[in-house]
Amino acid sequence: MGNLLSFESLDDVNKERLTRDIFYSFVSLHNDHRESFEERIQSDHSSKTIHIDKVFRKDWFIRTGVSNDSTAISTFISDEFDDRVCADIIPGVTKIMGIAMDRLFGNFVANQSSTSTYVISVGRSGISRMDVNFFAYQFTSKKISEIATNLVAITVITSAPKLNELKRNDVSVISQMLCTADFADERRLAIRNKMWEIVQQKTSTYSDLHEVSGSEHRRNWKI
Incomplete structure (x- = not known):
């Protein structure tokens, strides 16, 4: 899903410096956003959600040139979360994440957009809850868009849900x-x-x- 932002492939020193500045600024924005997301997820006591018992993993990824392509999303899920999502349900999880990304790309304000979703999944390790947050920055400058059209940060919090609440x-x-x-x-x-x-x-x-x-x-x- 998208590509890693590579500095080594840039043959122009000024372009490389600009790319690094953009990337580090985005990481700083993302860190603030990610901390807020993590705090909100772990303090969520809504009666309408399946509650978290224990948090086991926190992963985050940054990609450039991301589009809402179902094949790319499916590959990303199977590559990164094969221990938490069994092969049979990858299409279903892909669909849920695709809906979230539709919201992400259709809701830019001041070049920024974010959205969250969560899914109860089953994998080799049992039943897990995966909270996913997307944070994106869309570039409109022609000079910058030659380097990257967008940057998207994906934060995934994997936890054990409180199964005793499920009917x-x-x-x-x-x-x-x-x-x-x-x-x-x-x-x-x-x-x-x-x-x-x-x-x-x-x-x-x-x-x-x-x-x-x-x-x-x-x-x-x-x-």
Whole structure:
């Protein structure tokens, strides 16, 4: 999805200096934006979202010449997040990220645009929540656009969702969102059943621990 900004490929010293200045200014803007995004995600207690249990990873990428190309997005997801997104649901995750990027490229104000989305995914490591933020700067100067048409920063926070909050219908809706229209019913049901199995296992463990903790509390109270 887009390209890495290369300084070595520039044969003009002034152009290289300009490119570095642009890049470092963008990184500074992105750092402020990223910190705000991370703080907002980790303090989100909305009753309408699936809450975060623990944050495990924070990744960010900067690309230039980015367009809303589904093939490029799909390749980016499979290359960077293959441990968190199983192959079957890459098309579904690609569609969700593509919708977010439509908003990104259609909402520039003062050459800047940003948008966020999150997806509940299933991969080799189980069920995860991936919060994704896009922050973009679009260049209008002819001199600069010869070097880069845009810069896009992608921040991804991977966390474990609170599975004990999920009901069976929630899992059905999630699996439906992750599966594209060309999915056979058997494959979609297999993904849903696998996710529900993981939820039940985690919920059962949580209930057992809660019950043990409560028993110990009552026993100590009696003493």
